[in-house]
Amino acid sequence: MSRIQCPRCLRPQSHCLCPLIPSLDSRTRVLLLQHPSEVNHALNTARLAALGLNNAELIVGEVFADLPRLLNQPGYQARLLFPADDAQPLQAYGPSGDSLLLVVPDGTWRKARKLLHMNPLLAALPRVTLAEGGVSRYRLRKAPGPGALSTVEAIVQALQTLEAPASFELLLxxxxxxxxxQIAAMGEETYQKNHGGG
Structure with a gap:
């Protein structure tokens, strides 16, 4: 028998996160493109980001036929938040100019690369990256490398950089x-053994 799910945050009703999800405005538009394998993931952080930002949209799929329309938003310059040798570090907005449409692929690194491969228009976007040295609070997963953040953490860091001094910490x-x-469910001892470095 399955547990009753909250239709908004998709968590079991007994663990609904909706009271903690903020409703934040941002100058930046965030477009999250989620690989289907992430939808039922227990820590679906892209969904949390999309629910907490008023100027965000979450689309699930592998091939996005609607991409030309999604990327062509008047008043916004589309940028892909994804590492590359020629990626530009994000900087705070100047007093004038277009705002960014920040396109964020959501999935494992392998699945995110697959999204780019299957959507050439996505792969062709100019890329932006976060400042070095971001430390993840995601204590349940071994990061593939330094600076590897969950989707919601990457979005928070990007928005805090672009829209300084505004704070987006409430998204976390x-x-x-x-x-x-999750730590409470597994028990402190199991957590320490598997994730605490003990």
Whole structure:
């Protein structure tokens, strides 16, 4: 028998995160393109980001037929948040000019690369990256390398850089509650043995 799910955050009703999800405005438009394998992931951080930002959209798929329309938003310059040798580090907005449409692929690194491969228009976008040295709060997963962040953490860091001094830290509240819940469910001893470096 399956547990009753919250239709909004997709968490079991008993662990609904909706009271913690903020409703934040941003100058930046965020377009999250989620690989289908992430939808039912227990820590679906892209969904949390999309729910918490008023100027965000989450689309699930592998091939996005609607990409030309999605990327051509008047008043926005589309940029792909994904590493590359020629990627430009994000910087705070100047007093004038277009805002960014920040396109964020969501999935494992392998699945995210597959999304780019299957959507040439996506792969052709100018790329931007986060400043070095971001430390993930995602204590349940071994990061593939330094600076590897969950999707919601990457979005928060990007928005804090672009829209300084505005703060988007509230987006991390449901994410942190999710992690605390997972740690509580596995038990402190198991957590320490597997993730605590003990």
């Amino acid at each position: 509240k449901p994410f942190e509650a999710l992690i605390e819940g």
